[in-house]
Amino acid sequence: MAVWYSLIDLVLSRIDAEAAHGLALRALKSGLTPGDGRDDPPSLRVGIWGRHLPNPIGLAAGFDKNAEVADAMLKLGFGLVEIGSVTPRPQAGNPRPRLFRLAEDRGVINRMGFPGQGLEAARSRLATRPRRGFVGVNVGANKDSTDRAADYVTGCVALAPYADYLVCNVSSPNTPGLRNLQGRTELAGLLKRVQDAIAAKPVPLVVKIAPDATEDDLDDIVAVCRELRLDGIIVGNTTLSRPASLQSPRRNETGGLSGAPLTSLSTEVLRRTAQRVEGQFPLIGCGGVGSGADAYAKIRAGATLVQLYSAMVFEGPPLIRRIKDELAALLLRDGFSSVEAAIGADLR
Template sequence: MRFLEQAGMAALRRMDAETAHGLALRAANTGLARLPGTITSPRLRVKLAGLDLPNPVGLAAGMDKNAEALRPLSRAGFGFLELGATTPRPQPGNPRPRLFRLIEDRAVINRMGFNNAGMEAMAARLATRPHGMVTGLNLGANKDSPDYATDFEAVLARCGPDLDFATINVSSPNTERLRDLQGKAALAALLGRVLDARAGLARPIPVFLKIAPDLSDGDIADIAEVAGDAGIDAIIATNTTLAREGLTGPNAAQAGGLSGAPLFERSTAVLARLHDECGGRIPLIGVGGIGSGEQAYDKIRAGATAVQLYTALVYGGLSLVERVVRDLDALLERDGFLTVAEAVGVGR
């Protein structure tokens, strides 16, 4: 099956990246691939913001924007899934081409622009999602919205009843003015409004905050302070970067957010700094460049309670999830940790 997966991926890489992505989601729904189902062990089980995860390896937002492949993704070995981003109204996003592989760098640049089918379509699919998989949603804002906070509130109110968590996304580089919301005053106002909206749900859910890697130490300190004061349940570090240092692929000059292997060091440094600033008060989710169990372990040792991956699947296939989870379990056992929690923040 691994050979067939690699052959299929080789064929997909000969196509436009966005076309290949859509075909990969449809292929996952055929049910032909061998999927391991839930992977867990006593070491791997994690409690994150009140959520019980079978393992700490989750799917990052962006892969399944419209909940089109929930069933196969729920059986792929992940400990949790994050869907979206979802905006109130359907949105076409930026003009194509807008998704670019950097094969030599094992990276991707995207300037998708929150293309998605909107919150009504997402809510309908969430209502029939498989039970037993912790599932969250990345909250997005329509590009032409005069008030992004209102959009976040609307998506949370509409989709919240069928979610286990929601993520406030203030860190995508592809929506104008969005990253401005990471400023101290703007962020405090935004978080207050979204958390007020959360209180209106019949079943209030944890709310996470996703931040950019392109932040100064002062910015990180401010975010930690504001998030702590607001009562945010976890922080996801980090989204894609605008930096381009050290790239070799021919698409390196494309505009948009860079994800994948080149982001690992920077995103992990931000995570470690954030762990220092939070002092254990807010759990952290490490994202950016994870492509192996060892890199997932590095994120945990830098301060992450859980991790997410996406871009590495472009190069390693969906079977990578099982390898990352099982290798992480082996590394925890090797170093004498009885649980993931024991390894959080112990140093790289």
């Protein structure tokens, strides 16, 4: 599999980043991409929300915005896949170019702005796929919406029947004003409206927050989630910060930064979130995962699951197997029989 994907990467790395992403989606939809049929080490098995997953490594939202390739990504070896962000109405997103590789830094900057085919396209695809694996649905708001909380309610109600969990993404930096929904009053109102709307057929509900959250932000966000008995938090999304270490000529592009430059920041914010949550609900660590060591650090900092996307831009699907093998080796080295035994180890 690694040889096959290395040849593909030679082509994709030489064209525009968004065009390359489109080609990758078409290849996955063709059904011709080789998968990974090997079983995962038993130590990677992890439980969450009454389900058991073969491994804790997930595909973050942003790759499969329109629910086109969830099953193809599960076939590559992910333990879970998150589609979206899905907005109620189709929208074009921000003008191109809006996606940039920072090859020197193993990072990506995007200012996509939630482009997508909208709710009905995603729902039709999810409704016709067999319910297998573990697939989450990430919901967002339209840029021109006059009631963004209503957009989250609309998306969650429509997609809940096809989701293993739902995500309210209030942390994208590329929709003006969206991160304001992380404020205590705004967040509480939004999440309560969604909870009430899906109460008849509840699905695990989590919120995705920014790695740029301050201490006061985290106090408010976690307090709201604990009061509402939310099912989890994803920490985090892309960052608006720019580390001084960045070398790429693209480093000053407007948008959210992801990939390796985000690793330390996102893991530290995850740790501070976990300290506040005190085990009341699971956390999902997202941001800068490119190795088994990165995933292990997030698990030790309090994550039950971890997600990645940007690292695949540079290494392709063989990265998934490498991360899982490295993670299993690290668990064995440190005497942990399972991922679950290592969750929050650095907090104890």
